[in-house]
Amino acid sequence: MSTVPESKTNGETTLSSEDEGHTSLAKRLAGANTLWIGVVLLLLIAVFGAIRPDAVLTTFTLQTTLVETSVLLVLAVGMTFVIITSGIDLSVGSVLVFSGVTSAMTMNAMSGGDATKAGWGVVWVGLLVALVSGAAWGLLNGLLIAKSKIPPLIVTLGSFGAALGAGQLISNGSNVAGVPEVLGNTLGTGTYLGIPNLVLLAAVVAAIGALLLTTTRFGRYTYAIGSNEEAARRVGISVTGHLMKIYLLAGVLAGLAGFMAMAYFRVASVTGHDTDNLNAIAGVVLGGTSLFGGAGSVVGTVLGVFIPAVLRKGFVILGVNVYWQPIAVAIVLVAAVWFDQSRRRARNQR
Amino acid sequence: MSEPLLEARELVKHYGSVEALRGASFTAYPGEVVSLIGDNGAGKSTLVKCLSGVERPTGGTLLFEGEPLELTSPTDARDHGIETVFQDLAVAPDLDPAANLYLGRELRKPGVLGWLGVLDKHEMRKRAAEHFYRLGVSLQSIDVPIAALSGGQRQSVAVARSVAWASKIVFMDEPTAALGVVQRERVLDVIKRVRDEGIAVVLISHNMPEVLSVSDRIEVLRLGRRVARFKGPDTSVEELVGAMTGALTQEDAA
Numbered sequence: 001m002s003t004v005p006e007s008k009t010n011g012e013t014t015l016s017s018e019d020e021g022h023t024s025l026a027k028r029l030a031g032a033n034t035l036w037i038g039v040v041l042l043l044l045i046a047v048f049g050a051i052r053p054d055a056v057l058t059t060f061t062l063q064t065t066l067v068e069t070s071v072l073l074v075l076a077v078g079m080t081f082v083i084i085t086s087g088i089d090l091s092v093g094s095v096l097v098f099s100g101v102t103s104a105m106t107m108n109a110m111s112g113g114d115a116t117k118a119g120w121g122v123v124w125v126g127l128l129v130a131l132v133s134g135a136a137w138g139l140l141n142g143l144l145i146a147k148s149k150i151p152p153l154i155v156t157l158g159s160f161g162a163a164l165g166a167g168q169l170i171s172n173g174s175n176v177a178g179v180p181e182v183l184g185n186t187l188g189t190g191t192y193l194g195i196p197n198l199v200l201l202a203a204v205v206a207a208i209g210a211l212l213l214t215t216t217r218f219g220r221y222t223y224a225i226g227s228n229e230e231a232a233r234r235v236g237i238s239v240t241g242h243l244m245k246i247y248l249l250a251g252v253l254a255g256l257a258g259f260m261a262m263a264y265f266r267v268a269s270v271t272g273h274d275t276d277n278l279n280a281i282a283g284v285v286l287g288g289t290s291l292f293g294g295a296g297s298v299v300g301t302v303l304g305v306f307i308p309a310v311l312r313k314g315f316v317i318l319g320v321n322v323y324w325q326p327i328a329v330a331i332v333l334v335a336a337v338w339f340d341q342s343r344r345r346a347r348n349q350r
Numbered sequence: 351m352s353e354p355l356l357e358a359r360e361l362v363k364h365y366g367s368v369e370a371l372r373g374a375s376f377t378a379y380p381g382e383v384v385s386l387i388g389d390n391g392a393g394k395s396t397l398v399k400c401l402s403g404v405e406r407p408t409g410g411t412l413l414f415e416g417e418p419l420e421l422t423s424p425t426d427a428r429d430h431g432i433e434t435v436f437q438d439l440a441v442a443p444d445l446d447p448a449a450n451l452y453l454g455r456e457l458r459k460p461g462v463l464g465w466l467g468v469l470d471k472h473e474m475r476k477r478a479a480e481h482f483y484r485l486g487v488s489l490q491s492i493d494v495p496i497a498a499l500s501g502g503q504r505q506s507v508a509v510a511r512s513v514a515w516a517s518k519i520v521f522m523d524e525p526t527a528a529l530g531v532v533q534r535e536r537v538l539d540v541i542k543r544v545r546d547e548g549i550a551v552v553l554i555s556h557n558m559p560e561v562l563s564v565s566d567r568i569e570v571l572r573l574g575r576r577v578a579r580f581k582g583p584d585t586s587v588e589e590l591v592g593a594m595t596g597a598l599t600q601e602d603a604a
Contacts, residue, residue, distance in 0.1 A: 235454030
């Protein structure tokens, strides 16, 4: 392997150091999808900004848009890994609810029924409970998908219903109040240098996710399994183990998202998360991750989740009927998938 | 010739009541291309599966460098320097050639970063480029996904990958099937270079002219037994076909 290249034979154009120039070009082409999504996002902001500069380009508008999207972003980071393995996780919104409920109820139980005045010790336990709750559902998904070979769509459709049902059973079908004030005031609505803490946490999660995916062996295996599961298995990659870790990761992040949502709304809500899974999937796919697996990026996902958010905010500010938002998102989504498909077809034609 | 690298003696393999191998023998020497030919159902694939650790023979012995060997899995075979190129391209089409070359054997950065699982992409890319260069695998760019390469280039990458890790012997099951003429020449060229590095190449092929052009030796299987052995240069298609169909037999072959 490490032998120095010997003399060239039969005059073929072989690799040489001059192809360094191709690297940046090839990388740019590969990132073209992400680039386009970024352009679309900037265009949207520019158009809304040009129409109502006074309302759109304010700190308040930007802050609220970011905060409202940060919980979804954490779900979407996990979803990116799942979709790159050519899987899907429909359960994230329900796991979010379940984790919020178990976390809030544990904190209440530790504080004699109402945790509003509880201290940091209780909050940390609450965080742990949320993460473990998410991990448990993720592990269950992973076991059924990787070990029992049941299609991810069916498994997570099951846990989508089961996790929500379990959450409502535990909370008797109602929202759980009594979230500690220290949590709400810091993680929920606090800021650091003008940036909401919730947004900072989501940014850290996204950054770690991006590094994990692009620089580590874990990320490389994620792409390999999504690209050709059989090839990955034949070179000795533990496909079963890796898929378990992927769904575990998605579950843990859903648990964290549940904790974040609870901190922000100061209540563990059992309603309003029915379409979180679809919103996360839409963000991931808009960001250029392929539903066929093997390709995608967290950076794309970050841009992707903001497109629906910016559309919604823009429509509200412009006074457009807000019901246009899902229609607009649907059009962009279908266009994005069509674009991805035709690009792949063109590439595979050789 | 020198001592055999890999020798199978009287291998038997049953699948239920079906006898795929009925005392098949096979020999491979270091630094040679030996072709394994036979009609459909002669037991070629089964024999290769037994020799590469995918299947365990029901009976018979396997000698590796003169020592008895039992292969329990393909990973076990790989640890002995035995690699296999599969008939269907077992590559990840969305990953680039360097990533495919190092798939499952990634190099990691030294120190804490490596402990965290961070890959040394630069080093892998550099070594992959050297390796492809050495084998004469020509690629316009090493940074494009495999899916963007032509069929011949893809197969060359698959061959180059197994060769990179095979220190002793490579099995290639129909490596040129579904390739064009130019692409086929390219793969055969890679095979010859591999041999020149002292590695034994076992080629399974249905293409007689191809077998004759590239092989140092040829072994023929028929109905689960070795029925003939030829020296590559001084044999003909007629002789090979005769041995495959049973029209010609060599008494000492089995």
